[in-house]
Amino acid sequence: MTLYNREKLFNLLTCERVREWCRRGWVTSEQENAIFTARFNRYKRPHGLYRTGVFILTTIILACSLGLFGLITGLFDSNDGYKLFLPFAAGLHFFLLYFYIEKKGHFKTGIDDALLYWGLAHLITFIQLTCNTSSEDYFLVFLITTLPVLLFSSIIFIDRTLAVLSYFGLLGLVFFLSLKAGISGKAFLPFSLLFISLFCFFVCTNLGSRSRLLLWHSCLHAVRICCLIVICLSGNYYIVREAGVRLMESAILPGHDIPFAFLFYFLTFAIPLFYLYYGLKVRNYPFLNLGLVFTVLAFITMWYYYGLFPVETLCIAGGLILLIICRFVFDFLKTPKNGITTEKDQAHPELIHAVAESLIIAQTLTPAPVEKQKGGVEFGGGEFGGGGAGSGY
C-alpha cells in the first residue's frame, strides 16, 4: 500500500544490493551491468546534499507561493480566513505530491519530501485548530488525532521520519495517559515506556522479517533503533531519577533514593552490556553501536552520583582502559575470529569518513584562536592553550 511505484522501488533496492555484492567481489562487473540494464525502470536515489538543497528550495517556493496567495486573497487577515487557508494549502500540497510521484516519477528527491511534510503540517494544524479541547487534555487529543495521520502517511509514502515520529507519538500518548493516571501512573512510567518500546521492537522485527514488506524495511529498521534507544533510556538511573523528580515535583532527600533504585542500577549497566554482547554474537551494528554509547553513558551516570574519584582520575583511568582494550582487541583479532575482524569493510566508500574524522579531530583537539596584541606588528597574541588539556595554564 504505497503511492510510489513498487516495481521501480524494488528495482532500485535490487540495484543497490547488486552494487554492494559487486564491491565485495561476489558478482562480476558484467553481471552488475546486465542487472542494471535489465532493471533500467527504477527510481534513482539522489545524493544527500542534493535532496537537502532541493528540500530547502522547495520549502522556499511553497512558503512564498502560499504567502503571495494569502496576501492577495487576504485570508491571513482573520482567524476564519486562516482556518480556510489551511485545508486548501494541505490539499494543494497533497495534489502536487501526487502529481510529482505519479506523473513525474519522483522518489525522495526533496520535492516530494517538502510537499509531504508541509502538507501534513498544514493538515495537522487545521485539525488542531478545529478541535476544541481544554488545555489539560490538549496534548492527549493532539496525539490521538495526529498519530493515525502520521502512521498512515509513513506507510503510504515509505517515510522513515514519519515512522519515527509515529513511534514517538505513541510514546507521547503513553506518557500523557500515565500523567492522567496520577501518582501511580507517573511512578510506573519508566516501565510503561520500556514495555511499549519492547513491544514495538518485536513487532517491527517480526514485520521486518517478512519479504512482502521489503519496501518498508528501512522504516521498520529506523523504528527498531529508536526502540533500542528508548529501552536503554527507560532503564537508565539518571533519566529515571531526574525525570521522576520533575514529574513528582519533589526532591530526593539526602540518604534516600528513588523506588526500585537497585533495579535501575542494574538496568543502567545490564541493558547496554546485553546490547554489546548480542551485537557481537549476532553481528548486528545497531546493537553494538548503541551498546558502546550507552555503556560509556552508564559509567558517566554512576560517576555523576557516586563519584568515588576525581574527574582527572576517571579520565586517565578511562583513557588507559580504552587504549588497553583496543590494543587487546587488535592483537586478538589479528586474524578474523568468529567472523569478526578489525579490518575496514571494503564495501563502503572511504573518503567522506576520512574527511569527517579529520574535522572531528580538529574541532575537539585544536586550541582556541590567539587574540591580537594591541599595537603589535606580528600576528596573534594572547593566551595559548594546549591541545585537549584545557584553555590555559
Added chain:
Amino acid sequence: MVDPILATLRNEGLLDHDSCNRIEEGEKSKLFSLFWHLKSLLYLGVTVLVAGSGIVIYKNIDTIGHLTIVVLIGLVSAGCYYYCIKKGTPFSREKSESPGIGYDYILLLGSLLFLTLLAYLQWQYHVFGKKFGLATFFPAFILLLTAYRFDHLGVLTMGIALFSSWLGISVTPFDILRENDFSSASIVFTGAGLAIFYGFSGYFHEKKKFKSHFSFTFYHFAVHLAGISCLAGLFTFHLWIIWLVLLACTVFIVHRFALRIKSFYLVFVSLVYGYIGSCYFAFQVLKFFPETLAIYIGMTCFIAGSVMLIRYLKETKKSFSNHDTL
C-alpha cells in the same frame, strides 16, 4: 527469510546458480568489521587521557615539580614519535598506508602531548618570551611537518586550524561563525587571504602530485573561508558591491573547479554561498521599492530563483551520475 531480491534475480536468470551460492555463502560468512568502533574508542581514549593528564598537571603543579612534568610529557611524546618513525613507512610524495589504526592514534597522542609540552614551557619558562604569535606558529609548523612526514589527515587538519588561529581566525566547523568577529575588517581580509592561500596550496598539491590526497582538505577550508569572508564583507561594509563582485568571482571559480573534479559537495557549497549573496543583493535593490510592491516582487523573485536553482541542481546531478567523488 528468503532473500526476495536474490530469488528474483535467480528466477529471471540474471544470476547463475554459482553466483547465487557465492552470494549466499558470502552473506552468511561476511566479516563483521569493528574498524570504526575501535577508531572511535581509540580517539575517545586519547582525548580523555590527554585531558585527564592536563588536569592532573594543572592541579598538582606545586607537588610534582615543573621539571618532572616537562620531562614526563617530553618523554611520552618523544616515545610516540619514535614508535611512529620505527613502525611507519618512509616519507613519500604519494599516499602512505598506515601500518595500523593504533599507529594513527599513537601519532595523534604524540602530537597532542607535544602541544601540551610547548604550552607548558611557554607558561612556566616563557620560552617564547612575549612573542605569543610564535607560541602558536611553532606548534602549527611542527604539526604540519608531522602530518606530511607521517601522512595523517587529522594532524594536518589540526595544523591548518592552528596555523589559521596564529592569524587570528578559528576555522574549526563549530567555531568558525561563533569565535570570529566577522564585523572586523582585519578578520575579513585575513579570512579572504587565507582562503586564497589554502586554495593555491590545494592546487599545488594536486598539480605537483605531492600528497595529492591532502588537496581536498585545503579546498574545503579555502571554499568556506572565502565564502564566509565575502559574505561578511557584503553584510558589513559600505562598499558592499565590491564584495558582491568578489563573491560572484569566488562562486564562479569554485563552481567551475567543482564541475571539473566532479565534486557535488563543492558544487552545493558554492551554490549556497551564491544564493545567500543573491538574496542579499535582492534585498538591497528592493529597498528602493514601496513596501507592498517590494514584498510581491521579492516573493516572486524567490520563487523564480529557487525554481531555476532546482533545475540547475538537477542538470548537474545528471551530468555527474556515477562519477561523483564527494
